[in-house]
Structures are given as structure tokens and as C-alpha cells.
Amino acid sequence: MDKLIEVNELFFRYNEEDQWILKGVSLFVKQGEWLSIIGHNGSGKSTLAKCLNGLLLPEKGSVRVNHLDTRDESHIWDIRRQVGMVFQNPDNQFVGSTVRDDVAFGMENHGIPREEMLIRLDDALKQVQMEAFADREPHRLSGGQKQRVAIAGIIALKPSIIILDEATSMLDPEGRSEIIRTMRLLNKEHGVTVISITHDLEEAIYSDRIIVMNHGELLDQGSPRDIFKETKLLKDIGLDLPFTVKLRQELQKQGCPLSDRALFQEELVEELWTLRSKI
Incomplete structure (x- = not known):
């Protein structure tokens, strides 16, 4: 499979006086895979996620998305069109008065023609099984439904990659199951590359590959079966099995x-x- 994202010796800190948040991280993301990046709070995984679509830029090293360098300002919007992000709190992502309006908002900002926008809107809601809720007010939905609407808004923009940045951490078990089912469908049936940033190892077992972060460094990587053979390592860095x-x-x-x-x-x-x- 082609490498959609390549990270090479990435260093990042928020201020020059601060300690490094990311220390020489190198990794790749293959087209069509589900990659989970796990680690305790403060391990650098969410900062890494923001580097993958150019929200944050490397101080040293490089991040390339489809061969485009995130530090090249002329490519940054092309990169962000390819990498959609779903964040922790779905309520912070809603701007429309209805589900339909909210999914359409991002497409309007990208100047997608109305005829195309209507087709994409219906298709995105069907993919996350929320078409019956198109005229509902987002704040009246359950947590899992809200996140599915947020995902639909990303899908409508047709990114190559969707990053879930702790997107299930505020949901109850049913809501988490809804999101995992939705992302498995998008990944396996629609070929969307998924990167899941999480400390929930119940979620990580569904991925194709896992990267373990600790104190800003890449500690281990492999298939879920390989990673969960090293249970002592996971316990030592504060992760629940x-x-x-x-x-x-x-x-x-x-x-x-x-x-x-x-x-x-x-x-x-x-x-x-x-x-x-x-x-």
C-alpha cells in the first residue's frame, strides 16, 4: 500500500523555553489502513495528530501528506482538504441549526457547487446512518449521534484520511460502539484511511496497526496482537488493558x-x- 503520510525525525514544542513535546518521531501511514496511536495523557499523541494535517508545524524534521510538506504554505490547504479531523467534544464543532445545515457548512466554505453539495450531503449522512436525522437540531442528539454528524461533515469533503482525536472519550459505551462501527464501515467498505488518537485500548484492538507513544517518543509499534503481547510495557506507561x-x-x-x-x-x-x- 502507498504511504499517505510520512513523518521524519519530528520535533515539536510550543515555546522555545519549553521541553520538547515530540522528540524525533518517525512513522508512516499507509493508504487504506486503520492506525491507532495510543499513550497516556501527555504522551504527545494529540500534538502529533495536529502536526499530521498542518495545524501545528515541526520545529525540526518533516511531515509529508501525499508528498506535500506541511511547512510549505502553498500546500497547506491542499493538505487540510486531504486530512479531516474529528475532535473530542462534538458540541464544539456544530455551527448549523440543523444536521443538514451543519454537514453543508464545510462544503460551502470550500466553494463546492450546490448540485454537488446536495449529492455529497445525502451520501455522507447515509454512510454514518444519520439520514433520518437530517432536519433535527444537533444539540438534541445523543453523544454518539453528534459525533456521527461531525464525521459526516468531514466525509462530505471527501478527505483521504480521517483523524479521530480522542473522539470517543466523552461518549458512553453505546456511543463509543456507534463510532467504532461507523469508522470500521468507512475504512473497510469505503477505503477511508483512519488514524485514531486514543488512550482507550478497547478501541485500539480494531485497528490494523498500533503505535505506542510515551513522553513524546515512539515507544513501540505493531499489529494489535503483537502489541497486546507486551502487556507489562503498556501497564508500565499507565495504560489500561x-x-x-x-x-x-x-x-x-x-x-x-x-x-x-x-x-x-x-x-x-x-x-x-x-x-x-x-x-
Whole structure:
């Protein structure tokens, strides 16, 4: 797969007197993948997210999106059209009096013709399963519905990449599940590249690849199965393990001969049934 984003030896701090927030971070993002960037509060993951679409610029090193350097002012709007961001609090993102108006707002700012805008609006709402709410007032929606509307506003602009910056952290379990289902659909069926910035490892298990950040540095990376084999490392930096992994470990401590493979509840149940059938 092509590399949509390439980060090379990225250093960033907000002021010259401050300590570095990001220290020599190098990574890439492949076209069509779901990449989770995890770490505790203060690890630099949200600052990194803002560097990926040019909201923040490197002090040292480089960030390239589709071969365009974020420090090149002539390309910054092209980059931001390719990289859409969904932030933590959906209420801070709404500007329209209805869902329809809100999704249309970004397209109006980009000068998209009305005929095209109407087609994109309907398509974006269908992709996040919010077409029935088009004439509702955004503030009357649930948390998960609000975030789906925010995602629809990004989808309508047809970015190559969507970044979720702690976008599920203020939602209840049902709302988080809604957003994960929506992003899986966009990623797997529509080919949207997804970057999830999160400290919720229950969310990260759905990604194709995980990058672990700690104190502004890239600590580890790999598939979810590889990352969750290194549970001591994750605990040492203050991250809570997914429920299935914790349950599996407790069962292993009690002498249950389970493998280290199961990440999802269905996988753990299947392995337990297999063991039971051998007894």
C-alpha cells in the first residue's frame, strides 16, 4: 500500500523555553489502513495528530501528506482538504441549526457547487446512518449521534484520511460502539484511511496497526496482537488493558491453558469452548 503520510525525525514544542513535546518521531501511514496511536495523557499523541494535517508545524524534521510538506504554505490547504479531523467534544464543532445545515457548512466554505453539495450531503449522512436525522437540531442528539454528524461533515469533503482525536472519550459505551462501527464501515467498505488518537485500548484492538507513544517518543509499534503481547510495557506507561486481555490473563493465572492470541470476547469464548470439549 502507498504511504499517505510520512513523518521524519519530528520535533515539536510550543515555546522555545519549553521541553520538547515530540522528540524525533518517525512513522508512516499507509493508504487504506486503520492506525491507532495510543499513550497516556501527555504522551504527545494529540500534538502529533495536529502536526499530521498542518495545524501545528515541526520545529525540526518533516511531515509529508501525499508528498506535500506541511511547512510549505502553498500546500497547506491542499493538505487540510486531504486530512479531516474529528475532535473530542462534538458540541464544539456544530455551527448549523440543523444536521443538514451543519454537514453543508464545510462544503460551502470550500466553494463546492450546490448540485454537488446536495449529492455529497445525502451520501455522507447515509454512510454514518444519520439520514433520518437530517432536519433535527444537533444539540438534541445523543453523544454518539453528534459525533456521527461531525464525521459526516468531514466525509462530505471527501478527505483521504480521517483523524479521530480522542473522539470517543466523552461518549458512553453505546456511543463509543456507534463510532467504532461507523469508522470500521468507512475504512473497510469505503477505503477511508483512519488514524485514531486514543488512550482507550478497547478501541485500539480494531485497528490494523498500533503505535505506542510515551513522553513524546515512539515507544513501540505493531499489529494489535503483537502489541497486546507486551502487556507489562503498556501497564508500565499507565495504560489500561482491554477487558478480554485482562480476563484472559486472570484465567491463565488460575491455571487455564489459554493462548495469548484472543483479543475479542468472541475469540476468548471460542477458545474456552474448545478447551471444554477436550475435557
